[in-house]
Amino acid sequence: MRSLSATGSVTLLLLSLAAAVPHRTRTTRYAVNKDRADAVKEAFQVSWDGYHRYAFRHDSLRPVTNGFADDRNGWGASAVDAFSTALVMEKWDVVDRILAYIPEIDFDTTTTEVSLFETTIRYLGGLLELTYAPAYDLLTGPLNDHIKQISDVEAILSQAKRLADNLKVAFDTPSGVPDNNLFFNPPRKGGSTTNGIATIGTLVLEWTRLSDLSNDTEYANLAQKGESYLLHPQPKSGEPFPGLLGTNVRLSDGHFVDSNGGWGGGTDSFYEYLIKMYLYDRERFAEYRDRWVLAADSSIEHLVSHPTTRPELTFLAMWRGKELRFVSEHLACFNGGNFILGGLTLNEPAYTEFGLKLVDGCHETYTSTATGIGPEIFAWQDAAHPLNATNNPPAPANQAAFYSSSGFWITNGNYVLRPEVIESYYYAYRATGDPKYQDWAWEAFERVRETCRVGSGFSSIRDVNRPGGGGYHDFQESFWFAEVLKYSYLIHAEDAPWQVKADHTNEFVYNTEAHPIRVAAPRAGETVSR
Ligand SMILES: *[C@@H]1O[C@H](CO)[C@@H](O)[C@H](O)[C@H]1NC(C)=O
Numbered sequence: 464m465r466s467l468s469a470t471g472s473v474t475l476l477l478l479s480l481a482a483a484v485p486h487r488t489r490t491t492r493y494a495v496n497k498d499r500a501d502a503v504k505e506a507f508q509v510s511w512d513g514y515h516r517y518a519f520r521h522d523s524l525r526p527v528t529n530g531f532a533d534d535r536n537g538w539g540a541s542a543v544d545a546f547s548t549a550l551v552m553e554k555w556d557v558v559d560r561i562l563a564y565i566p567e568i569d570f571d572t573t574t575t576e577v578s579l580f581e582t583t584i585r586y587l588g589g590l591l592e593l594t595y596a597p598a599y600d601l602l603t604g605p606l607n608d609h610i611k612q613i614s615d616v617e618a619i620l621s622q623a624k625r626l627a628d629n630l631k632v633a634f635d636t637p638s639g640v641p642d643n644n645l646f647f648n649p650p651r652k653g654g655s656t657t658n659g660i661a662t663i664g665t666l667v668l669e670w671t672r673l674s675d676l677s678n679d680t681e682y683a684n685l686a687q688k689g690e691s692y693l694l695h696p697q698p699k700s701g702e703p704f705p706g707l708l709g710t711n712v713r714l715s716d717g718h719f720v721d722s723n724g725g726w727g728g729g730t731d732s733f734y735e736y737l738i739k740m741y742l743y744d745r746e747r748f749a750e751y752r753d754r755w756v757l758a759a760d761s762s763i764e765h766l767v768s769h770p771t772t773r774p775e776l777t778f779l780a781m782w783r784g785k786e787l788r789f790v791s792e793h794l795a796c797f798n799g800g801n802f803i804l805g806g807l808t809l810n811e812p813a814y815t816e817f818g819l820k821l822v823d824g825c826h827e828t829y830t831s832t833a834t835g836i837g838p839e840i841f842a843w844q845d846a847a848h849p850l851n852a853t854n855n856p857p858a859p860a861n862q863a864a865f866y867s868s869s870g871f872w873i874t875n876g877n878y879v880l881r882p883e884v885i886e887s888y889y890y891a892y893r894a895t896g897d898p899k900y901q902d903w904a905w906e907a908f909e910r911v912r913e914t915c916r917v918g919s920g921f922s923s924i925r926d927v928n929r930p931g932g933g934g935y936h937d938f939q940e941s942f943w944f945a946e947v948l949k950y951s952y953l954i955h956a957e958d959a960p961w962q963v964k965a966d967h968t969n970e971f972v973y974n975t976e977a978h979p980i981r982v983a984a985p986r987a988g989e990t991v992s993r
């Protein structure tokens with residue numbers, strides 16, 4: 464999940480001109496690569512078979528020991544997360560298995576602490592996405608034969624409502640900013656006094672969608688109330704640059720308690736969802752668009768950073784107040800894709816061009832390592848700030864040579880089957896049609912496949928800069944199914960209604976777990992109105 468050269472004011476000017484310029488029809492052409500798509504499907508099947516055999520009904524497979532983990536409350540997270548990928552891959556046996564399973568899930572009972580954020584993006588997102596596909600596929604396309612088995616949309620929607628009804632207690636705070644942690648039995652909040660902007664601001668798509676599908680505005684109102692404190696940040700210290708915020712917000716009054724932020728974990732998908740809400744519904748979420756534009760322009764103006772040893776690379780810095788930190792992470796590599804989606808959605812090529820530069824930087828974090836996979840966290844020395852200042856230290860001695868050739872050094876070398884780099888290649892490809900991005904995605908997939916394949920599935924690894932990956936964590940994350948395999952597949956697959964479009968005709972928007980959510984009002988071929 465989650466920055467240049469044009470200045471902010473130039474970008475703003477271009478944006479205001481865009482209102483007056485009629486929509487230009489792009490003819491981006493896409494190529495199918497069946498061999499690669501089939502190879503990704505094969506990896507999905509291996510992962511599913513291992514999960515189904517050793518871990519089904521539990522959350523995650525431990526592929527080395529053929530064990531399981533219940534890291535997401537034991538409701539079968541991998542099954543729910545795998546569903547939309549099985550659907551786009553047309554793996555009907557897996558689709559049927561998951562469809563039969565969903566109504567069985569007991570969402571009322573868990574003794575373990577529940578994460579509002581994780582439950583929303585994985586389970587609620589996974590269930591909601593179930594609700595669009597039959598509706599679409601009843602009308603047209605390759606799923607015609609499948610209608611009998613997947614017609615029970617109401618049962619799925621009622622499971623989504625049941626889950627959300629159990630989660631609602633989290634919003635019962637003085638401000639309406641939710642507590643991210645809660646328990647179901649008896650229903651109560653976890654007792655936190657603050658929550659972070661990613662875990663507050665990455666609910667609004669799923670909860671709004673649930674309201675739109677169920678004709679019950681309460682879900683949307685709850686999530687949008689929490690979000691309102693992020694759209695109108697208080698006090699001023701909570702917004703060190705226009706549109707770029709601190710991280711933690713008090714549940715008592717919705718005020719920010721710090722000024723530290725970035726496009727990485729803990730804050731990332733708040734920014735991601737601003738533009739995605741506008742894509743979901745351009746009428747209702749114009750303010751979210753305005754906030755995304757502010758954040759994007761500030762990022763371009765203030766956060767762009769080039770490493771001393773590879774000044775042609777572009778990364779986005781993090782911030783503590785107005786002071787920058789030259790650190791980024793795998794999670795933040797969604798940012799290239801998000802800028803590209805913003806550029807497409809707003810018909811503003813400057814954002815797309817900038818997003819492509821970010822994609823280049825994240826590509827380098829993959830190609831530079833011994834495994835060909837990028838690290839969890841990396842750092843660099845910024846060329847434009849005083850060298851060796853406390854916020855701009857040199858590379859550690861043991862990585863000086865690596866930094867000299869790569870433009871970053873590794874501060875955490877894990878790879879936990881994260882999607883963000885391949886996700887951004889997907890957006891880059893769908894925006895440009897340039898086969899280079901298909902090649903990059905294939906290369907990344909191949910390296911992940913050869914490094915992480917073990918036992919009954921695929922596992923997180925300990926060190927991307929050691930041949931072989933430095934050992935396994937014996938853990939196959941559910942988002943491997945939902946995200947890595949889906950984006951790796953879609954970039955080579957046939958065009959389809961759920962594919963991202965370069966021409967403003969998107970019918971779907973992907974939640975941060977890569978579950979495609981049908982947009983509220985598709986605007987095929989229409990001019991972007993601002
Ligand atoms: C919501 O309302 C629409 C329009 O009135 C209707 O078509 C739809 O069936 C309703 N959905 C539910 C779940 O009640």
Ligand SMILES: *[C@@H]1O[C@H](CO)[C@@H](O)[C@H](O)[C@H]1NC(C)=O
Binds near residue numbers: 850851857
């Ligand atoms: C910064 O530190 C590095 C490594 O200690 C040193 O080689 C270099 O000369 C220093 N540069 C400046 C401008 O102080």
